[in-house]
Amino acid sequence: MKKHSWQEYQKDVADDKYYYVRSCIRQNFFPGSEAAFLNILRNDLHRDIREDAIHTSCTGIGYHSDIVPIETIMTVVARQFALMTESGYENFASSCITSFGVYSEALEMWHEFPEMEEKTREYLYKATGREFRKPRSVAHASDIIFHHRDEIASKAKYRLVNAATGEPLRGVEHIGCHYAKIFPKNGIGGAEFPYVLAGMIEAWGGQVVDYPERRHCCGFGFRNYLVRANRGYSIANSQKKFESMAPYKPDFILTNCPGCPMFMDRWQYTIAEMEGITYGADGHGIPVLTYEELAGLVLGYDPWELGMQMHQVDVEPLLDKMGVEYDPSAKFLGKNGKYIGQPLDAAVNCGCSGSSIL
Amino acid sequence: MDWGYSINQPRAVNLDKNDLGVAEKLLRRMPLLQACIGCGSCTATCTAGGFTSFNFRKVQTLVRRGEYQGAYEEMSKCMLCGKCRLACPRGINTRAVVMMIKKELAKQ
Numbered sequence: 001m002k003k004h005s006w007q008e009y010q011k012d013v014a015d016d017k018y019y020y021v022r023s024c025i026r027q028n029f030f031p032g033s034e035a036a037f038l039n040i041l042r043n044d045l046h047r048d049i050r051e052d053a054i055h056t057s058c059t060g061i062g063y064h065s066d067i068v069p070i071e072t073i074m075t076v077v078a079r080q081f082a083l084m085t086e087s088g089y090e091n092f093a094s095s096c097i098t099s100f101g102v103y104s105e106a107l108e109m110w111h112e113f114p115e116m117e118e119k120t121r122e123y124l125y126k127a128t129g130r131e132f133r134k135p136r137s138v139a140h141a142s143d144i145i146f147h148h149r150d151e152i153a154s155k156a157k158y159r160l161v162n163a164a165t166g167e168p169l170r171g172v173e174h175i176g177c178h179y180a181k182i183f184p185k186n187g188i189g190g191a192e193f194p195y196v197l198a199g200m201i202e203a204w205g206g207q208v209v210d211y212p213e214r215r216h217c218c219g220f221g222f223r224n225y226l227v228r229a230n231r232g233y234s235i236a237n238s239q240k241k242f243e244s245m246a247p248y249k250p251d252f253i254l255t256n257c258p259g260c261p262m263f264m265d266r267w268q269y270t271i272a273e274m275e276g277i278t279y280g281a282d283g284h285g286i287p288v289l290t291y292e293e294l295a296g297l298v299l300g301y302d303p304w305e306l307g308m309q310m311h312q313v314d315v316e317p318l319l320d321k322m323g324v325e326y327d328p329s330a331k332f333l334g335k336n337g338k339y340i341g342q343p344l345d346a347a348v349n350c351g352c353s354g355s356s357i358l
Numbered sequence: 359m360d361w362g363y364s365i366n367q368p369r370a371v372n373l374d375k376n377d378l379g380v381a382e383k384l385l386r387r388m389p390l391l392q393a394c395i396g397c398g399s400c401t402a403t404c405t406a407g408g409f410t411s412f413n414f415r416k417v418q419t420l421v422r423r424g425e426y427q428g429a430y431e432e433m434s435k436c437m438l439c440g441k442c443r444l445a446c447p448r449g450i451n452t453r454a455v456v457m458m459i460k461k462e463l464a465k466q
Contacts, residue, residue, distance in 0.1 A: 228362045
């Protein structure tokens with residue numbers, strides 16, 4: 001069944017000439033990841049990728065919080081496509097999983113209900129005077145890294161292998177819900193057998209570890225987190241995943257959504273502070289990475305240039321296992337060597353938590 | 359630190375972890391309870407249920423799954439009128455079930 005399903009969920013990803021739209025929240029959560037993506041595409045893979053300063057948020061957070069109506073979000077989506085059209089590009093690339101779901105949803109709605117597309121074109125023209133062509137392909141940025149995974153492997157400085165033992169590092173992956181759970185055919189491997197991140201781990205020498213709650217949501221879910229009193233439900237979802245993956249002793253968690261690394265990283269900190277429980281080895285947390293960070297590490301980028309000092313769970317145990325060379329004293333030095341401040345010691349990093357479930 | 363929230367406990371029933379002692383005793387004494395199809399006729403006709411939150415179907419289901427917390431207090435809302443017994447399509451002596459659950463849980 002697995003082989004059969006995999007054949008159904010192949011996806012064509014454009015090889016070059018991308019129009020890239022950023023996420024509105026990733027730049028706060030993991031500010032180095034999107035810059036790393038652009039650097040990897042331009043400098044390592046020598047691809048043409050355009051980033052446009054005048055594109056906006058897709059308004060997906062407002063849409064999924066029932067604040068932004070569908071006509072509005074479709075007009076915003078149409079404007080992004082119009083900017084792409086004006087730039088002469090046809091392959092749309094989204095940094096954000098929520099946005100990717102929004103773009104897929106708009107295109108599907110326009111396909112099913114052409115009158116909605118006509119109405120959206122009218123709204124866009126009246127509001128901005130712009131017109132658009134629909135993209136030839138819509139890819140999430142993780143699709144693009146997946147597409148180039150073998151080329152990245154061929155240029156790799158480090159591999160996902162324990163430098164001391166030669167054993168492959170064990171990675172668990174977590175796919176953002178809006179990547180393939182809404183439109184399974186738009187995701188590599190679909191919703192049931194997602195392969196977009198697993199393929200990267202395998203291509204770069206690691207071992208993918210399956211775990212029972214692999215497809216469970218990270219707990220973000222917009223209104224589950226946006227209202228403070230609801231956050232107990234959000235953290236309970238992440239905890240369910242941590243408890244499920246911990247017995248398999250993963251060396252890292254790999255994610256492809258803006259919210260998932262944020263919550264799986266920060267909730268490990270919160271659970272350690274609240275209950276004294278950690279899920280990694282030796283009383284530490286499990287490092288959580290974005291796919292751009294992992295690709296950057298494999299290609300030999302400096303972890304602090306990738307923004308990995310912004311993680312609540314320290315990434316040094318993983319860097320040490322991979323044999324990555326880094327300067328510990330430079331961790332909290334920003335541009336031009338300026339000290340950016342550092343967080344207080346946390347239970348999730350000191351190896352002193354009351355109980356590690358391992 | 360005041361976080362303003364706490365970690366929600368899962369509401370999943372874990373049959374491997376729950377103590378099913380009372381449930382097993384109940385089914386030994388009233389094997390017909392296994393014939394319950396959960397139709398809710400008992401609850402729909404319940405006099406006490408009309409005035410309180412008492413829900414016989416829910417409480418007996420939870421007890422059979424080893425979820426005993428609050429079950430004694432809930433069963434105490436029953437007035438033992440027996441209308442549920444008349445409505446049950448499987449002929450279960452529901453009033454006796456109420457008394458058995460109360461008796462067993464009173465020992466805990």
